[in-house]
Amino acid sequence: MAIDFKTGAEKNKIHPYKMLLYAGLGSIVMMFAGLTSAYIVKKSQSNWLDFELPKVFLISTFVILLSSFTIQMALKKAKEGLQNPYRGFLFLTAILGLVFMSLQIQGFMALEAQNIALTGPRSNSAASFLFVITLLHLLHVLGGVLALLGVSWSAFRAKNNPQNSLPVELVATYWHFVDILWIYLFIFLHWIG
Amino acid sequence: MSHEAALHNHEGHGHDDHGDHEHHDTFLTKYVFSQDHKMIAKQFLITGMVWAVLGGLMSVLFRLQLGYPDASFPWLESILGKWAKGGQITPEAYYALVTTHGTVLVFFVLTAGLSGTFANFLIPLQIGARDMASPFLNMLSYWFFFTASIVMLSSLFVETGPFSGGWTAYPPLSALHDASPGSKSGMDLWIIAMALFVVSSLLGGLNYIATILNMRTKGMSMTRLPLTIWALFFTAVLGVLSFPVLLSGMILLIFDRNFGTSFYLSDIYVNGVGALSNEGGSAILFQHLFWFLGHPEVYIILLPAMGMVSEIMSVNSRKPIFGYMAMLGSLFAIAILAFLVWAHHMFVTGLNPFLGSVFVLLTLLIAVPSAIKVFNWLTTLWRGNIRFTPGMLFAIGFVSLFISGGLTGIWLGNAALDIYLHDSYFVVAHFHIVMGVASMFGMFAGVYHWFPKMYGRYLNNTLGYIHFWITIAGAYMIFWPMHYQGLAGMPRRYFDFSIWESFKQFAELNRFISTVAMIVFAVQILFLINFFYSIFKGRKVTVQNPWESNTLEWTTPIRPGHGNWPGEIPEVHRWPYDYGKDGHDFIPQTTPVGADETGTH
Numbered sequence: 116m117a118i119d120f121k122t123g124a125e126k127n128k129i130h131p132y133k134m135l136l137y138a139g140l141g142s143i144v145m146m147f148a149g150l151t152s153a154y155i156v157k158k159s160q161s162n163w164l165d166f167e168l169p170k171v172f173l174i175s176t177f178v179i180l181l182s183s184f185t186i187q188m189a190l191k192k193a194k195e196g197l198q199n200p201y202r203g204f205l206f207l208t209a210i211l212g213l214v215f216m217s218l219q220i221q222g223f224m225a226l227e228a229q230n231i232a233l234t235g236p237r238s239n240s241a242a243s244f245l246f247v248i249t250l251l252h253l254l255h256v257l258g259g260v261l262a263l264l265g266v267s268w269s270a271f272r273a274k275n276n277p278q279n280s281l282p283v284e285l286v287a288t289y290w291h292f293v294d295i296l297w298i299y300l301f302i303f304l305h306w307i308g
Numbered sequence: 309m310s311h312e313a314a315l316h317n318h319e320g321h322g323h324d325d326h327g328d329h330e331h332h333d334t335f336l337t338k339y340v341f342s343q344d345h346k347m348i349a350k351q352f353l354i355t356g357m358v359w360a361v362l363g364g365l366m367s368v369l370f371r372l373q374l375g376y377p378d379a380s381f382p383w384l385e386s387i388l389g390k391w392a393k394g395g396q397i398t399p400e401a402y403y404a405l406v407t408t409h410g411t412v413l414v415f416f417v418l419t420a421g422l423s424g425t426f427a428n429f430l431i432p433l434q435i436g437a438r439d440m441a442s443p444f445l446n447m448l449s450y451w452f453f454f455t456a457s458i459v460m461l462s463s464l465f466v467e468t469g470p471f472s473g474g475w476t477a478y479p480p481l482s483a484l485h486d487a488s489p490g491s492k493s494g495m496d497l498w499i500i501a502m503a504l505f506v507v508s509s510l511l512g513g514l515n516y517i518a519t520i521l522n523m524r525t526k527g528m529s530m531t532r533l534p535l536t537i538w539a540l541f542f543t544a545v546l547g548v549l550s551f552p553v554l555l556s557g558m559i560l561l562i563f564d565r566n567f568g569t570s571f572y573l574s575d576i577y578v579n580g581v582g583a584l585s586n587e588g589g590s591a592i593l594f595q596h597l598f599w600f601l602g603h604p605e606v607y608i609i610l611l612p613a614m615g616m617v618s619e620i621m622s623v624n625s626r627k628p629i630f631g632y633m634a635m636l637g638s639l640f641a642i643a644i645l646a647f648l649v650w651a652h653h654m655f656v657t658g659l660n661p662f663l664g665s666v667f668v669l670l671t672l673l674i675a676v677p678s679a680i681k682v683f684n685w686l687t688t689l690w691r692g693n694i695r696f697t698p699g700m701l702f703a704i705g706f707v708s709l710f711i712s713g714g715l716t717g718i719w720l721g722n723a724a725l726d727i728y729l730h731d732s733y734f735v736v737a738h739f740h741i742v743m744g745v746a747s748m749f750g751m752f753a754g755v756y757h758w759f760p761k762m763y764g765r766y767l768n769n770t771l772g773y774i775h776f777w778i779t780i781a782g783a784y785m786i787f788w789p790m791h792y793q794g795l796a797g798m799p800r801r802y803f804d805f806s807i808w809e810s811f812k813q814f815a816e817l818n819r820f821i822s823t824v825a826m827i828v829f830a831v832q833i834l835f836l837i838n839f840f841y842s843i844f845k846g847r848k849v850t851v852q853n854p855w856e857s858n859t860l861e862w863t864t865p866i867r868p869g870h871g872n873w874p875g876e877i878p879e880v881h882r883w884p885y886d887y888g889k890d891g892h893d894f895i896p897q898t899t900p901v902g903a904d905e906t907g908t909h
Contacts, residue, residue, distance in 0.1 A: 131441035134518035138548055141508055144553035149600065153560070153593055157571070162588030236585035243569040247559060259489040 136285055140292050143174060143255065151303055154189070154244045158307070164239035168305050169225035176301050179256075182211035183294040186263075190287045193280050202270045203306045205283070208290065208302035212256055219253050245262040245304055252300055256293050341451075344870040349429035350762060353755070355450075355457060356421020357836065362461075366405045366830050368736070369619065373397045374824025375808045377705065377815075391469065399490035399803045403472035404490050404799065408464065410475030411498070416460070418609040420453050422751050423547075426612055427516045427540045429758065430792070433861035434534050436525025436878060438614045438871045441518035445511050453509035454638045456501045463497035471498040472803070474627065476598055479572035483564045486581050486718075494548050499558060506551045506558075515553075516544035527858070527880035532897070534859050534884045535635055540616020542643040543608050550604035550647070552611070557597030564589065592657050599650035606743050607646045614681060614710075615751020617703040619884075620687055620757050623857045624700035625692025626893060628885035637735045638677030642771040645674050655723045664723045664758050671721035682707060690756055698772030699757035699857075706749040712784075713742025716791065734794025737787045743766040745783045752776075755839070760854050764867040765846030771838040775831055782828035786821050858896045860885045 157163070189204035223233060223246060232238040233246035265281050342348060369388075372381070373396070378834055391401035428446065432439055440446045463470040472490030473481030481487045514798035520533075520541045533541075560571040564586075572594045581652035624627040629635060651659055651667040659667075685707045694700065716738040719725050729735060752775075759767050793802075798811050805811040805818065853862040861879070864872050878898040886895040890906055 128522050130516045131522040134522045135441055135445070135514050138514045138517045142514070142552045144547045145549045147598055148555040149553035150560075152595060153556070153571075156593055156596065157590065160588065160590060169634060171664075234563065234569050237570045238569050240570050243563065243571065247563060248514075251556075251559065298393050 117277055118225055123266070130281060132252060132281065133288070136288060140289070143245045143292075143296070144284055146251070147300065148195075148247050150244070150251070151300075154248070155242065155302075155307065162239070164241040165232070166226075166229070166231055166241065168245075168301075169222045169229075171218050172304075173221065173300060176219060177214050178211055178215045179294050179297050182208050182215065183291055185211060186287045186290045190280075191281055193283050197271075199274075201283075202267065205263060205267045209260055212260040212263060212290075216253055216256055219249055222249070234291065240276060248300060248304070250298055252293070255296070259286070259290050259293050262289065316407075324805055326747065333837035341447060343439070343447045345359070345428045345432050345439050345443065345446060346762070346868070346870075348446055348874075351673050352420055352424030352428060353580075355454060355760060356417050356425060357839075358388045359412050359416040359421065359457065360832070361836070363409050363417060364829050364832060366409040366412075368826055369397060370402055370405045370409070371762045371822040371825045372401055373803065373807070375819040379664040383697040400472060400489055401467060401473075402799075402803045403488075404470045404494070404731070407472050407474055408460075408470050411502075411565065412460070414475060414605065414609065415502070416453075416457060417511060418744070418747050418751070419547075419605070420505070422609065422754075423540060423543050423595035424450070424453065424512060425514075425751075426536070426616060426754050426758075427544065429510065429762065430536050430861065431519050432523070432886075433761070433864065433868075433872060434537050434859050435520060435523065436528055436860050436880065437519060437523040438873075438877070440515045440522060440700050441875070442515055446515050448506050449515065452504050452511065456504035456508060459504060461492050461821075466493045466497065468492040468494055471496040472572040476595075476602065477558075477561070478598070479561065479564065479589075479594050480576060480578075481525055482570050483561055484578060484584075485565070486578055499565075503505065503555065503558060503765045508549050509551055513547040516540060517548065520544075521892055525880055528897075531633075531636075532883045534615075535618040535629060535632070535639075535784070535794050536612075536615040538636055538639055539611045539618070542639050544610045546604040546608050546611070546643055546646055550601040550608075550794045553597055554601035559595065560597075573630045592654070593904050595654055595657060596650070599653045600647070603650040603680060604651060604880075606739075607642055609743055609747045610750075611642070613706055613747045613753075614639070616750050616754040616757070616795055617685065618688075619752050619859070620699050620703040621688050622887060623757075623855050624695045624697055624886050625777055626690055627688055627692040627759060628694070630679070630690075630886055632885060634680050634881065635684055638680040642674060642676040642818060645670060645677070649674065652726070653724075655726045655783075661723070668723050673713070674721075677717055682711055682714070697756065698767070698769060698776055699753045699755075701773070702753035702756060702777045704747045705776065706746050706753060708780070709741050709746040709749060709783065713738055713746060717742060724867070729794060730801055732794035733790040733798045735791035736800050737794060738791075739788050743781070747785070749780075752779075752835070757838075759842070760849045761861055761864075763843050763846070764849050765842050766849060766854075767842045767846060771834060775835045775838070779828055780830040782863045783823050785824045786800070786828065789817050789821060853896075856894050858894055860884060860897060863896065863898055 185204045186187060189201055189208060192201035192204060226233060226245075231242045233242050251264040263286055266286050269282070323881070338344075339347065342351070359591040369384075381392075384397065385395050386393035388397070391398055391404075397405070428440070455576070468489040469483070471494040472488055472489055473495070477498070481491055482499075485492050487494075522536060524530075524533075560569075563569040564572050568586070570589040572591050573584055573589040574591075575583050575585070575587055577583050606637040616799060618629055618635060624884055625652075643680075649667060649671045651663070652671045655664055670875060688706070715808075716734070720729060720735065756767055756772055759765070791815055796810075796814075798805065798814060806815060849866050854863075855862070860878060863878050865874060880897045881900045882895065882897055884897050887893065889895060890902075
């Protein structure tokens with residue numbers, strides 16, 4: 116039976132996968148909204164430890180900002196049909212994502228080195244909150260890195276620039292999102308925390 | 309075939325791909341790892357039914373204890389073993405049963421079983437789409453639910469028993485391994501199952517939203533959508549925005565449980581353990597995070613039922629739904645208010661009374677859209693040419709229960725009254741009627757109404773009528789008396805009331821409630837027999853549109869294949885509620901507007 120899965124009205128609308136992604140971003144926003152509001156509630160109660168955010172988190176912020184620039188360049192090159200710069204920027208973004216992740220982990224280690232326990236019986240929930248929030252963001256970045264590597268894989272295998280720029284558009288949107296999310300979290304942890 | 313290919317290949321290509329796909333359908337891809345939204349809907353429905361039987365059976369077991377606290381049932385010991393030593397359910401088993409009953413009914417039956425089934429089944433069919441935005445994620449949504457089900461089921465068999473600290477999983481019972489037997493590995497499995505469940509419902513919800521917003525057929529503007537779709541849309545939005553907050557609450561719980569953090573735990577003294585080494589945690593914080601999901605969850609359960617009831621009532625009254633835009637507006641208002649009332653579950657936590665009064669006001673505001681909906685249902689029935697099909701009876705039953713249970717909501721929404729009634733049987737009666745039984749009725753209405761579309765056969769009507777009348781009478785006989793018990797101060801969650809002088813007077817009433825509960829449970833078995841028998845042996849559907857309904861699902865073949873419409877997707881020219889218009893009994897959405905037609909929607 117021959118069935119065309121396309122419906123008449125679809126052509127002028129945004130792609131359903133983009134809609135899926137936007138709704139998904141909304142749900143991720145709610146997750147971090149839940150965590151940061153719990154943070155605010157907890158901070159107003161007794162027994163809250165104040166400490167300086169390690170410098171390395173500032174460096175990681177610059178790294179992820181830079182990676183937003185590179186993914187945007189990758190998107191631009193993909194649309195211009197320039198295959199090699201496209202591959203380069205895409206892969207560079209994935210590398211910057213990995214650098215960001217390792218910097219975050221160094222941030223955790225810097226806190227532990229200052230004798231601020233993130234978990235365990237000696238831990239204060241100020242540090243635990245920072246750890247959990249940052250760790251969950253890290254996992255979302257990891258998801259983005261895997262997606263970037265997946266798109267890079269097909270970019271390196273393809274002979275020509277793909278007709279379909281949807282995967283890279285989706286991954287770029289997600290990547291900008293985790294970037295903005297981190298900037299929000301950094302500002303939140305630095306000034307509110 | 310993936311949607312991707314559908315969008316980016318031009319016609320010819322798409323045809324070939326799908327042709328191939330049809331050839332390669334194996335048992336595994338058609339019935340198990342199916343990406344057809346209709347099959348996924350049936351998977352959700354049947355898994356939900358299995359859970360409904362298990363959850364219902366649990367309630368029968370704990371009602372047995374409440375109704376016959378002194379009796380001994382040796383057969384219980386042979387089923388439950390050490391959990392019913394000497395033929396009497398142990399207190400630990402009682403709490404485990406109550407907890408699992410709550411968790412399973414709220415999440416696995418009335419969330420996954422209800423909106424999982426009908427969102428999957430009705431959204432593509434009623435908006436005129438081949439399938440969901442991402443059939444693959446849709447399939448994953450079911451399999452996450454299935455895995456969650458297996459994990460939850462396995463928690464019933466661990467040596468220390470399933471989690472027993474209540475479906476709300478408040479710390480410290482949920483955060484401390486040593487707090488109770490059920491807090492050990494039972495709780496680990498509970499939390500894993502719930503995390504998988506949240507993933508399932510997020511994947512489902514995202515798909516429902518994207519599909520409704522992006523994949524409607526030509527002419528299907530948002531205000532031409534059937535109210536079922538609107539209700540399922542708001543349900544999905546509520547789920548997508550509130551489940552992540554529960555997930556974050558549970559992640560913090562996992563850290564407290566396993567990594568020694570102090571989000572919820574403080575230096576409380578636990579019998580046999582001594583004071584904990586944790587410092588400064590707040591158990592109330594979990595309640596805030598939990599109820600920020602928990603209250604929207606009530607509407608996640610209720611809205612799909614409301615939507616289906618609106619549709620079924622209009623079809624079977626042969627009248628347009630009264631106040632379509634008001635119905636839509638009230639769904640929207642309920643969805644917004646759902647996020648602003650969570651603390652009314654926490655009036656007795658030491659909440660600031662001034663803050664409490666804000667939550668009282670916001671809670672009572674929900675009465676406004678609820679009343680609008682009730683009046684619109686009643687005015688839809690008013691002077692209608694009503695066909696009392698079993699589906700219609702369950703829809704009317706839903707409205708009855710929603711009124712009865714909604715009115716007590718006005719009591720409980722008042723902090724002053726709630727402080728007295730909190731944790732009493734009044735609360736049990738309220739939420740079971742308004743959310744539990746009412747939504748079950750919505751689900752039954754949906755199953756009876758759409759069964760011919762699902763399986764190409766009819767359910768047996770006589771069994772349907774028996775099912776309806778005994779269930780509605782039974783529901784009121786079970787839960788109506790509980791209001792009086794609650795007003796008299798009878799607390800919920802007690803294992804045995806016979807040792808309290810003040811509650812001895814309720815011994816016979818408790819026995820009555822338990823007896824009715826067993827009868828009602830037995831009648832649900834009758835429904836299951838009807839359901840499974842009719843799938844294979846029911847009377848065959850021979851007409852395309854048996855209910856003479858306007859919506860698009862009845863323009864598909866009697867047994868639609870993957871892709872729903874063999875040819876072009878029909879175009880829509882009008883809203884779905886043109887019943888009894890200009891001398892026509894019904895005018896399907898696909899009929900173009902005539903030149904001499906009176907005002908159209």
